[in-house]
Amino acid sequence: MLSIRHLGKTYANGVRALDDVSLDIPRGMFGLLGPNGAGKSSLMRTLATLQEADRGSATLETAGGKSIDVLRETGLLRRQLGYLPQDFGVYPKVSARDLLNHFAVLKGITTRGQRREVVDALLQQVNLWDVRKRKLGTFSGGMRQRFGIAQALLGDPRLVIVDEPTAGLDPEERNRFLNLLAEIGENVAVILSTHIVEDVTDLCSSMAIMNKGQVLLTGKPADAIAALAQQVWRKRIDKSALADYELRHTVLSTRLVAGSPVIHVISGERPEAGFEPVAPGLEDVYFQRLRLHAQAA
Numbered sequence: 550m551l552s553i554r555h556l557g558k559t560y561a562n563g564v565r566a567l568d569d570v571s572l573d574i575p576r577g578m579f580g581l582l583g584p585n586g587a588g589k590s591s592l593m594r595t596l597a598t599l600q601e602a603d604r605g606s607a608t609l610e611t612a613g614g615k616s617i618d619v620l621r622e623t624g625l626l627r628r629q630l631g632y633l634p635q636d637f638g639v640y641p642k643v644s645a646r647d648l649l650n651h652f653a654v655l656k657g658i659t660t661r662g663q664r665r666e667v668v669d670a671l672l673q674q675v676n677l678w679d680v681r682k683r684k685l686g687t688f689s690g691g692m693r694q695r696f697g698i699a700q701a702l703l704g705d706p707r708l709v710i711v712d713e714p715t716a717g718l719d720p721e722e723r724n725r726f727l728n729l730l731a732e733i734g735e736n737v738a739v740i741l742s743t744h745i746v747e748d749v750t751d752l753c754s755s756m757a758i759m760n761k762g763q764v765l766l767t768g769k770p771a772d773a774i775a776a777l778a779q780q781v782w783r784k785r786i787d788k789s790a791l792a793d794y795e796l797r798h799t800v801l802s803t804r805l806v807a808g809s810p811v812i813h814v815i816s817g818e819r820p821e822a823g824f825e826p827v828a829p830g831l832e833d834v835y836f837q838r839l840r841l842h843a844q845a846a
């Protein structure tokens with residue numbers, strides 16, 4: 550539905566934030582994973598027409614079967630776009646309903662009756678109906694993010710972009726927010742950028758891993774995980790032995806469990822006694838790709 554080809558962007562300070570990025574993003578939830586500085590926000594801001602690319606193209610198919618040139622037909626694209634930026638601010642003294650109404654005017658829904666209908670339906674959809682008259686300044690982080698999604702959904706977008714929306718949410722709010730996104734993803738393309746790997750495993754039918762402006766892997770999370778089957782091994786080790794294990798094995802990750810490190814190692818066969826096989830997860834895929842990328846660099 551959204552096809553991105555050879556997108557490149559180098560900032561004035563010389564940082565190459567997008568380095569020949571090509572991706573196909575279908576309908577449904579698409580997870581964009583990568584460490585800090587990978588280029589996720591640069592890609593999202595470019596697709597949201599908030600900044601220009603130096604080279605490349607992006608095309609969005611609309612419901613009527615037409616194609617929009619994302620980088621050139623910015624007005625058309627914006628009508629099909631819902632965007633929740635990383636730093637979404639609200640007017641703290643305005644009620645949820647009033648601010649959403651205001652956004653609806655900006656989005657071009659000029660008929661009062663129609664606007665009320667749309668605004669009220671969205672407040673119900675994101676579960677903020679009961680607090681619609683409350684000032685946004687009194688909202689919790691999760692409520693504010695759900696409000697952010699409501700404004701992103703104004704005008705029935707085909708493409709919804711959400712940039713690290715679950716940062717700072719408690720587990721319950723995070724779940725609630727992700728469930729809401731999943732429902733939306735049934736009808737449109739939702740690009741979700743995050744560094745929380747489980748968010749992508751749980752929710753996304755397709756994904757990409759980025760680092761230093763490049764796409765390291767794209768496809769279905771399940772396929773990427775299956776490709777690592779029978780290659781991931783786990784061992785609880787002594788803290789003092791970690792450096793030694795890192796020298797001798799390809800250690801993907803280290804996690805402290807009850808005070809002592811548990812390492813994941815990638816290997817075609819049992820690395821040595823004491824290692825047990827473990828079903829791979831997307832986190833293993835993620836660390837393996839970042840590792841390969843670092844080695845290649």
Ligand SMILES: Nc1ncnc2c1ncn2[C@@H]1O[C@H](COP(=O)(O)OP(=O)(O)OP(=O)(O)O)[C@@H](O)[C@H]1O
Pocket residue numbers: 560561562564565566583584585586587588589590591592
């Ligand atoms: N306006 C800018 N001017 C110069 N450099 C920038 C600008 N915006 C981002 N960068 C740099 O470009 C690179 C990619 O940044 P970007 O914000 O796109 O990454 P990200 O994957 O979204 O990271 P994060 O998870 O930290 O938001 C980083 O090195 C960043 O410092």
